[in-house]
Amino acid sequence: MPPESRNQAPRSSPRRNTEGGALRTGISSLEAFYQITRRVGMAVDINEALIRFLHALVDLSHAEAGAIRLLGEDGQLHLVSSVGLDDDMVYRERVLPSGSCVCGHVPGSRRVLFKEDLSGCLETLQRPFLPDTAPGNQGVSMIAGGIDHRGQEIGMFNLYVSRAHLDVYRDYEEFFSTVGKYMGLVVDKLRVAEEVDRLSVSDERTRMANELHDSFAQTMASVRFQVRVLDDTLHEGNEELLWESLEKIESSLDEANDELRELIAHFRAPVDEQGVVPGVVRAVERFRRYCDIPIFFQRHWPDKNLPPEYELQVVRIVQESLANIRKHSQAKTVRVLLQGNDLGEYRVLIEDDGVGITPEVRKPGNAGEHIGLSIMKDRARRINGKLSIESEPGEGTRVLLRFKAPDAVARS
Template identity: 40%
Template sequence: MTDNPALSKPGHAKFLGRFKRLWFHNSLADRNSSFSCGARTRIFIYLSAIAAVFLLLLASFLIPHDFHPALVRSLQVILISTGVAALGLVVYFFQRDFLLPLMHLRHWVHLMRGGFLHAQIPVVKDAEFADLAEDLNMIGIMLLKLSEDAENQLQEHTKHITSKTRSLQILYDLSASINYSGNMDDLLSKFLQTICNVANAEAATVRLFEDNHFRLVKSYGLEKFHKLDEHLLLVHEYPRGEAILNGKVVWDEAVDWDLTDMPGNNQRQHVGIVSVPLAYRNRILGLFNLFIDMRNLGNRKEMKTLLLSIGQHCGMAIEKTRLDAEAHRLNIMEEREHLSHELHDSLAQTLVSLRFQIRVLDETVESDDKQSLWQQLERIENTIDEANTELRELITHFRAPIDKRGVMVALKQIVRRFQEETEISIFLQQEWPEVTLPGNMEIQVLRIIQETLANIRKHSEAHTVRILLRSDHEGEFTVLVEDDGVGFDKPATSNHPGEHIGLGIMRERAQKIGGELIVDSEPGEGTRVVLKFSYPQKKISCTNIQTLAGK
């Protein structure tokens, strides 16, 4: 409430001081003593006059009747007339000095209670109640002044609340527009037009801080200045130091534009320039420059607060737009990486399998075994069909084909295919519950198993492979793929793009489902690949062991 100008008025103190000087002009004891003494004196006089009247009347009746009758009658008439006249005077003065002031006081109280605070008690000079009437009139004046001040304060409060409500509505609209702005240009246009309307600015510019300097990106209303456009821009070519360093709104009133060379203008116009920082978390992202006619400026303190809030909202919107653009860019990169992984784990694996089958085909051709030749050609044809299917699926959905009946059916197909293409015995042991995992989780699990089998086929020289799928009641899933091959010391690396990058991709896939991939291998001891991830389930699974023996 301290920012309300209505509360800073000195009217109360000034008026109360004046009232105190009038009210306590004489000491309260002296006024009470004077009033009591005067009232007692007047009452004593009135009572004495009444007593004298009664004595005169009594004396007129006590005169002997045998004493000169005519003289007695005349004397009685004189005494009675004098007594009646004296009594009338007593009644008149009593009504004037007591009854009439009380009637005026009662009427004044009635008017004051009715809201007529300007009512006054008639003051008779040198009357007994003159001081009291003056004091009551002063109280009435004080109440009237307090009422007027309260009304003025109420109007100021109403105006203040209306201004705050308008400011909040503006900020609410700007906050809502942040979520619907399609790009930076639309966003800045919205804020620029809004801030011009709020500040009654004739023109405005906005600069964004990029590459350690401020770049003009948007303007509004500068066409009104015609030839002065370039001059106006040069005035604030360098950023406002105070606004940038302290994040404050800066006013510059010492700008006087000569508009005599513009159509319809024959005078100089005093235009203030307001610099509003666009800040977000103590970082200056840009700057508003407003060109305002100082005659149209309202409450500067409230305007500065509102402009600063608009600048902060604009800074937040700019940062959000930048973050959205960065998120969109990262999303595109992630999609590209995802597509490359899918190509590596699906189509690339199929092509590798096709390469092995062609080698077998060469050996079959040399052996001149037609039956085996036709079988191998049929396998190659099936592999090409699978590659075509995977490629079409990648083009349409960017994901590998997963059997609609679940991950186990797709895994069995992978195992059967591995068994048909190699001379390695493979065992699949399932201890998973009969539930459906999320699609993305199924893809990542299958791709990790598929990449592991591809590495076994290419590098392990193994004779036996075991795949174990296990889970517990808390939804902890484990995938184990182990072989009895030659093993290795460290994962093989290569400078050739696309070769021997499977382990890194497998770890990335495990991280995408919140899991962990552990690779354990020693030379001559084979290799163990363990995938652990969580997905809470309620059903308890039964064990199903399936053995697929190779040739």
């Protein structure tokens, strides 16, 4: 629903009197259509597109005023914009039942209507269409056209024109029908774009929720459990166990702080438009700062940049793998290897010699201990890659990502 119709009526823009009436002075329908598409093409959202369309149509037709409405989810027509109409009339007409009158015409009937006599409308409204200062309230007729897409009406436009020239406008009936269909296509396209943006935001929120759940939230749950143990220890009066519990809580809080720092780093742009290698270097350096496990970094990576989405997912997989090693592996050595060639074939290897992935972690439904494995696999799928995880208890873990650059996929 257009935002203007939710709380208050939109104010009518002043009539912009341009030179000549393009349609009335013989401009071709093709030229008029081109001028409308040129103006509408500069819009960034639905409301702006409809406003630009209305102003262009009013200018080209040399109409006294105009209005444009979209069909809302409630089945009513909501005023998006108006030009040259009386403000009080705009307020009263901000929402109309579909098909209630000529202003609410068109769902179901894909004709352009030309209504010569508006005296009945003026009597019903008890207000003029045009401001009191404007001439010709009694000599105004209306053109009502539908905005439709694939046979379905999604809105309509009204033009208030001189009754003396109504027959001239009738010659442009096909033009008014065509621009209505064009605007239906534009509205549908922009709605799809808005839905894609909405789903993209929702998807990113899901990613953030997964990462919070699989790291920081799990550590805080461990702290909560340790606080309960501390409470029991206090009642027992065992000072040695008390200090041991306090040290565990302190260690867990340090771990939570480290994880929070890592998450903040993850949610910022991890590659800073510099490529995969700088992002992985930062991840390795961060690992060294917060962990005593020796880590070796090797790279044989082309200078050619990958698409931003590819770079982001590769860096995130390395970051999450290193976070898992730090928290779970008890490893003595870690290695990170980046390999790529001029054919666009890439390998990313993260391996350790720790305790490996235990059977408990591999159990289906073990949401608290799956250490981000499903998240990493999801990241690999987003770049059409394959992620393999090899691990046996006591023999460490080997995470291998293989993928091809988009241009290499196109060539294969």
